[in-house]
Each structure stands twice: as structure tokens, then as C-alpha cells.
């Protein structure tokens with residue numbers, strides 16, 4: 250069965266989507282079959298993988314809200330790259346929180362949805378919005394582990410406390426298996442004092458030091474540029490820092506298993 | 507009465523909090539009296555202004571949820587800088603969305619709260635979380651205008667469409683006076699193709715071109731570093747690019763009135 254990985258951090262703009270899209274791509278280069286699930290209503294992972302969202306297509310919202318009696322398989326899109334599939338998102342997903350407020354077991358909708366297809370993939374990578382609301386809780390309920398991109402900036406470092414608290418709540422009440430399997434420093438720029446100081450804090454803080462990856466994602470404009478053409482940087486700018494860094498993260502991820 | 511300004515963009519990490527904190531600080535250097543209202547449960551603007559959040563203090567959550575019969579004035583904190591006050595936020599605010607789901611007029615809670623104190627200030631600047639949920643709608647209901655920080659990256663540019671749609675919904679149903687008064691390019695780095703291409707798009711797109719500020723906020727590590735010591739860059743690194751850029755944005759903002 251597929252190993253299910255949540256990419257999460259409540260702080261906005263820390264590189265969650267870039268991680269989801271590029272880690273998935275890098276794992277296919279290691280011969281793995283990977284499904285990306287976009288659980289952000291802003292559907293940036295869907296854009297980043299070059300999949301055009303049109304209102305007629307079934308997407309993750311239909312599955313979570315059960316509005317449309319479709320099978321999970323019907324929502325899976327092939328991307329341009331072999332071994333890399335996507336369940337796309339849509340703006341409508343932002344309504345799910347309020348729509349499901351009185352539904353029993355609303356936190357387990359995604360888990361049920363994925364159980365139908367998890368034997369097809371080696372990994373399922375789930376992108377989350379920048380909040381700890383029902384959508385992210387659904388991802389935590391379905392996941393085996395959480396990878397946390399942490400921008401090497403003070404606000405992002407401070408956000409880790411609340412994230413770890415939320416994850417331990419989920420472990421107690423919803424998903425006892427869930428654990429944080431790694432913290433990956435992002436937007437790392439060793440020329441700046443702030444980046445070096447946050448890396449230092451990550452490696453000395455008792456709560457985080459055993460989880461921090463050796464590999465970092467350096468600040469690199471090729472990553473943002475590749476999102477403009479809907480291709481993972483790992484596929485379209487193979488010699489860029491971004492591509493090298495995400496491939497290093499993928500092989501460290503496989504090694505740390 | 508105070509002019510009430512929302513700082514909003516659903517895309518995460520585009521520089522909303524940096525804008526709220528530093529525009530407020532720069533306006534006090536122009537002789538204005540300013541209140542910052544932190545409407546993000548992650549309370550980054552509270553941290554950025556050096557105000558320690560402790561659970562015993564009344565904060566914006568108590569006012570929005572009406573849990574505590576306090577007056578708005580009781581929640582206002584003085585910061586270290588004359589003419590710059592803050593209503594702090596707290597993690598508890600993240601519960602407001604679900605707690606208020608059945609309350610009539612829940613979108614107008616902040617507007618009611620601010621009406622008690624708006625004659626004390628020249629400007630009230632409201633920081634928002636990276637979502638278009640009840641907290642941001644409350645800010646849109648209370649605001650006279652919206653300033654939109656737009657990271658010069660593709661995902662942030664694409665997010666403008668949904669933001670403008672949401673604002674026009676709010677104008678029709680809740681607050682007819684609300685308008686977008688400016689789009690401010692952030693994380694601008696003229697050495698990168700992606701930054702230049704997004705600036706070009708902002709200046710040519712019919713929907714946005716008349717709103718784009720001449721001034722940009724360049725990528726500058728002093729901005730992130732200053733958040734570590736809880737001081738606006740405008741006050742603690744006066745000759746940095748960050749400080750110069752936020753002061754330029756403040757004077758363009760006053761000129762565009």
C-alpha cells in the first residue's frame with residue numbers, strides 16, 4: 250500500500266506546494282509511482298503540475314463533500330510525466346469547512362476517499378492550505394507521516410510549536426499512527442544572518458533537532474519560474490539549485506525510512 | 507474618523523504582515539496616529555511589533571467572540587513607539603469561524619468593535635490570515651479600502667482574480683464602500699526574469715494596471731531579521747532597502763489619497 254505523506258505548515262508561503270510538486274517529481278525519477286492530492290482551494294499544486302482546472306471536471310471537492318457520487322478513480326488526472334498522477338483541487342473546496350460542520354466523521358472524508366486507490370501507488374503526497382482547519386485535519390487523518398517545510402525565517406520557525414501541538418492532538422483523537430517524519434529548511438540563503446540563525450535554532454531545539462533534514466532547499470528563482478509554466482523544476486531546469494536540492498531531499502527522504 | 511485599511515491576499519507568505527507592521531510604522535513617521543489590528547490567529551503582527559502575547563491578556567478574540575464583556579479600549583496595547591498602538595491576536599481566534607457559524611451578523615463583529623475607538627486614530631491597519639474565511643470577511647466589512655501586497659511570483663499573481671471576486675461579493679452584500687486602493691509588488695528582485703515578468707503583467711492587466719503602486723518592496727533580509735527582534739524594519743534598520751521601500755510606499759499611499 251502507498252505511504253501517505255502530508256506536506257504541512259500553517260505559516261503561509263514557506264514552500265509547501267513547491268515541496269509537494271517537486272518531491273513527487275523527484276520520487277518518480279527514483280522509479281516510484283506517485284499521486285499528488287491537492288487539498289488547497291487555491292489549487293496551486295494543480296497549477297504547478299500543469300493541469301488545467303475547469304469547472305466541469307470532478308475534483309477533490311466532489312469527493313470530500315460527496316456532492317457527486319463519483320469514484321475516486323474518476324478524479325485522478327494523468328500529468329505529462331509517467332508515474333506522476335494528480336487529484337486536482339478547485340476553489341469550491343473552500344466551502345467544505347462550513348458545509349460539513351454538522352457531519353459526523355467529517356475529519357475522515359479524505360481517508361475514506363484514498364482507501365479506494367492506495368494500492369496503485371508507492372507514495373501519495375498531499376498539499377495543504379496555510380491553516381489548521383478541517384481540510385488540513387482531513388489530510389492529517391489520512392496521512393502516515395508529515396513533512397514540514399520550514400522557511401528559514403523567524404515567523405515560520407515560531408509556527409512550528411502550534412503545528413506540533415495540533416499534530417499531537419490529532420494523534421490522540423483521530424490518527425494514532427501519525428508522526429512528523431521530517432523538517433526541511435526552505436528558502437535557505439547562507440549569506441543572510443537570519444537564515445543561518447534559524448538553521449542553528451532548528452539543529453539545537455530539543456523538539457526538532459532529530460527531525461531536521463541535512464538537505465535544504467536554497468532560495469532559487471528557477472523554482473518560482475517553473476510554476477509559471479506548470480512544470481516541476483526537477484523536470485524543466487535539471488541543473489538549477491532547485492532541481493538539485495529537491496532531488497537531494499528525495500534521496501534523503503528514502504534513506505531516512 | 508480613522509481611515510480603515512485591510513491588508514489582504516489569500517496567497518500565503520506574500521508580505522501581508524510585513525506590510526501591516528511597516529506601513530503603520532512609516533505612517534507614524536509622517537506624523538499620523540495609527541492602530542494595527544491583528545486578525546491572524548498566528549499573531550505575527552503582534553510578534554512583529556514586539557508585544558508579548560500572554561493568555562491572561564484580552565485580545566481581538568475576546569472582542570470578536572464577545573466571550574468577555576470588555577471594552578475595545580481595554581484590548582489596545584501601547585507599543586514601544588509613540589503614535590503606534592496594537593490590538594493583539596491569539597491562537598484562540600482560530601476557533602471563531604466555527605463558534606460563530608450560526609450567529610446573525612457574524613461578519614460585522616469587527617466593524618462594531620472598531621466603531622468605539624475609531625475617532626482616536628488617523629489610520630487603522632488590519633492584518634489578515636492567508637484565507638478568505640470569516641476573519642478576513644470581518645476585516646472587509648470594517649474596512650474603507652484594501653491594500654494588496656502581491657509577491658512578484660506566478661501563484662501570487664494568479665491569486666488576485668479570486669481576491670477581486672471576493673471583494674466585489676463583499677461590496678454587493680456587506681460593505682458597498684469597500685474598494686481596492688492599491689496593489690503593491692513585494693519580494694521584487696529585478697535580477698530575476700520571474701519578478702520582471704510579474705511586474706509587467708501587473709502593469710498591463712486591465713483589472714490591475716491603474717492600482718499598481720510605483721513603489722515596490724524589494725527582497726531584503728533586513729525585513730525578516732527585524733521580525734526576529736519584534737521591531738519594524740523602518741525603526742531598527744533605517745538605511746536598509748526594506749526601510750526605504752516601506753517609507754516610499756507610505757508616502758505614495760498618502761499621495762494617492
Ligand SMILES: Nc1ncnc2c1ncn2[C@@H]1O[C@H](COP(=O)(O)OP(=O)(O)OP(=O)(O)O)[C@@H](O)[C@H]1O
Pocket residue numbers: 260261262263264265266267268289293377378379435436437466467468469470472473474476516517518519636659660661662
Ligand atoms: N526555495 C525557493 N526559492 C525561491 N522561490 C521559492 C522557493 N520555494 C518556493 N518558492 C516560490 O515562492 C512562493 C511560495 O512558495 P509556495 O507557494 O510553494 O509556498 P506555500 O507554503 O505552498 O504557500 P501557501 O501557504 O500559500 O500554500 C511560490 O511562488 C514558489 O514558487
Ligand SMILES: Nc1ncnc2c1ncn2[C@@H]1O[C@H](COP(=O)(O)OP(=O)(O)OP(=O)(O)O)[C@@H](O)[C@H]1O
Pocket residue numbers: 259260261262379402403404405517518519520521522523524525546550634635636692693694723724725726727729730731733
Ligand atoms: N520584501 C521582503 N524581503 C524579504 N523578506 C520578506 C519581505 N517581506 C516579508 N518578508 C519576510 O518573509 C516572510 C513572509 O512574509 P509575511 O509573513 O509578512 O507574509 P504574510 O503574507 O503575512 O504571510 P502569511 O500568509 O503567513 O500571513 C516573513 O518571514 C517576512 O519577515
Ligand SMILES: [Mg+2]
Pocket residue numbers: 265266267289293376377378
Ligand atoms: Mg501552497
Ligand SMILES: [Mg+2]
Pocket residue numbers: 522523524546550633634635
Ligand atoms: Mg501574515
